[in-house]
Amino acid sequence: MTYDSDALNASIKAAIAEANDDLRALSMSIHGKPELAWEEHHAHDVLTAYMEKQEGFVVERKICQLDTAWRASFGSEGPLIGFCSEMDALPGIGHACGHNLIAIAGCAAAIGVARALREHKLPGRVVLLGTPAEESGGGKCLMLERGAFDGMDACLMVHPGPRGNGAAAMTSTCRTGVTVAYSGRSAHAGGAPEKGINALDAAVQGYVNVSTLRQQLPTTTRVHGIIAGGEHWAPNAIPASSKLLYGIRAPSAKDLAPLIPRVLACFASGALATGCTYTTDGESLYLDLQQNGNLTDAFRSFTEAESGSEGYAVPREFPTFGSTDFGNVSYIMPGFHPMFFLPDAHPEEFPHSSSFAEAASTLSAHKAALQAAEGIAVVGLRVLVDEQFRKATRKQWEANMAAANAEEAVARIRELLPVSKEPIKGGFCSCDH
Structure with missing residues (x-):
């Protein structure tokens, strides 16, 4: 049959x-x-x-x-x-x-x-x-x-x-995400601003840098995010911490891999300009x-x-x-x-x-x-x-993967943005529909 x-x-x-x-x-x-x-x-x-x-x-x-x-x-x-x-x-x-x-x-x-x-x-x-x-x-x-x-x-x-x-x-699309956590030093914004290191400024600078970068990106890529961490900020206190939550997408892994260092440089420059330290945590690579x-x-x-x-x-x-x-x-x-x-x-x-x-x-x-x-x-x-159909399906997959030739790109993405092996709760939608 x-x-x-x-x-x-x-x-x-x-x-x-x-x-x-x-x-x-x-x-x-x-x-x-x-x-x-x-x-x-x-x-x-x-x-x-x-x-x-x-x-x-x-x-x-x-x-x-x-x-x-x-x-x-x-x-x-x-x-x-x-x-x-x-x-x-x-x-x-x-x-x-x-x-x-x-x-x-x-x-x-x-x-x-x-x-x-x-x-x-x-x-x-x-x-x-x-x-x-x-x-x-x-x-x-x-x-x-x-x-x-x-x-x-x-x-x-x-x-x-x-x-x-x-x-x-x-x-x-091929997609990854990153959480950037900036750390600075709190101080009274009116009484002793020179003693502070403004983590919010670092996040704002990183955000603006990404916005500037977009003009030079291919139309098939997407880099989008938000500034977070402001639940305890106050106008009269220099924020000691802040976060950026970003999604980065491109048509394929080979397109995504060279984009990530450019985006990470935007975040690094925010820290450099303000004197903050920062860490990055990657999300699952889709x-x-x-x-x-x-x-x-x-x-x-x-x-x-x-x-x-x-x-x-x-x-x-x-x-x-x-x-x-x-x-x-x-x-x-x-x-x-x-x-x-x-x-x-x-x-x-x-x-x-x-x-x-x-x-x-x-x-x-x-x-x-x-x-x-x-x-x-x-x-x-x-x-x-249907054995012949099964074999043809496998052959088609092998041809697809040879054409994608993405092993090096995938390894590079995971090197740049390592992901925790444990489930991560919170953040925002990874699928980015």
Whole structure:
């Protein structure tokens, strides 16, 4: 039996259709209780409880030394396909990135593939990972380092987007972030200003320097940030401490690497001009997506056959300056990360807006998420049961990585901005949608 038989696809569709009501309840439960990065305890609990009820799945909670990461595994032999369920929300605006939909889409895809394998007695393994902290902290980065993705032949997930065509192979930028902490010396601003070393001036100077630098940067790069640390400042006291929080983005790791020293020089000059000392702490490096053309074509073929029209644009029709830690996954194995549109989203509203959070709770959004889940399930099943397709997918990934030729650039970025191995809470959105 081949991957594209009516019987195999029917098994996937039937499994997802039967799960519809439960998945809708899961989505609304997660949407109604939004949790920030590393704090997705409710989502972790309800998703793992649901997957524990699915036939043939073994569920592990709190994996990779992370309290909200989890794994649901099916099968014991054969090739391995992975899916991801994101869970975290955004400060103040809840699930404005639609991770409630991503969470259930991962579940739907996993149970759909498992049903097809089980009913048709085919070898193959499925792993669904609950991946925390996409918005801030890079949960997938840590999970990669700690072995959660080991052995996968490919990994797939979906993401909601604005009204219009979806993007079968959305692009993303390479992104890192930095916290700059300036230290000076406090003094009375009126009585003895000469005794002070003004850390706020250092931050202002660093901020202005970056603003000046932007004029000479390519239009495809982004450097943006804020001044922080002023909770205890007063007009009559010279601030002894301040912080800058910055995101730095470029189309690829090779574009990002030479940009970072120029930005760091802006921060250093702020310290030099004021006499402050300073430290820099890097955030998780989010690599640019290496979308797999083989998986993209298979997804588009299925979704267009289902819808009877072109529902998903090719990458050049949907460039995005957002970033995702799934890019790191796509550097390690064949990856696929399409974007599906929400029919009731405002046409001019993208993720990370309050109206998008509302749209992510609608029934039409739920239906769109499950349709996208069907697509990645069909593609994932093909990876498992069609050896030639699996080999071609791997070959495509190897060609992508050879063209990217990014190993030296990635190493350089990590040398310039080393990252803590432990989860980092706080800061601001790493994905920068």
